[in-house]
Amino acid sequence: EAGVAQSPRYKIIEKRQSVAFWCNPISGHATLYWYQQILGQGPKLLIQFQNNGVVDDSQLPKDRFSAERLKGVDSTLKIQPAKLEDSAVYLCASSFLTGDYNEQFFGPGTRLTVL
């Protein structure tokens, strides 16, 4: 079974530039998550989708971050314009939507460096 795919794996940009990350979840997984992991910290949820609808985006900085999952499969996370403090690893995860608990499967992440 293929895992969660993310691209690119690494990205270096200058502040005020724009950047986009792509995620393809495990086939059949209805729920998709984007996390931000700053060096030395645990992952922090940015946004959660169920199919193509947003379930939770309470911690997404909406003035500069946006995300979409138009067809309920793959997803794109965008930052525009980037700030130095956005340097982090951006992790995508997916899960089935059954029962009280759904195990999240994580992709390898995209490491963003903002100069």
Add this chain to the structure above:
Amino acid sequence: AQSVTQLDSQVPVFEEAPVELRCNYSSSVSVYLFWYVQYPNQGLQLLLKYLSGSTLVKGINGFEAEFNKSQTSFHLRKPSVHISDTAEYFCAVRDGSARQLTFGSGTQLTVLP
């Protein structure tokens, strides 16, 4: 809001020695508890989880954890570590009613030869 504290940011240990990685969470009526492992340049992989039932949970790679409700702890243990266990370990908590996981700041386990 739920919070998770991992008391040790770095734990060095010699190969074949036992190890315990500590995790405490803020109190809640019901919680689901998890330990994830992250190898360099990889995503997180689930080691084990506590949902209900027996408080001693066994996971992959010989790890186990014990849920202690009175102390709001979920410490991870392994009786004998290997070089290949070198990685970062994250404790995470999900409230019974919450939709999201809250992660601790991680513990870097380094196994020395």
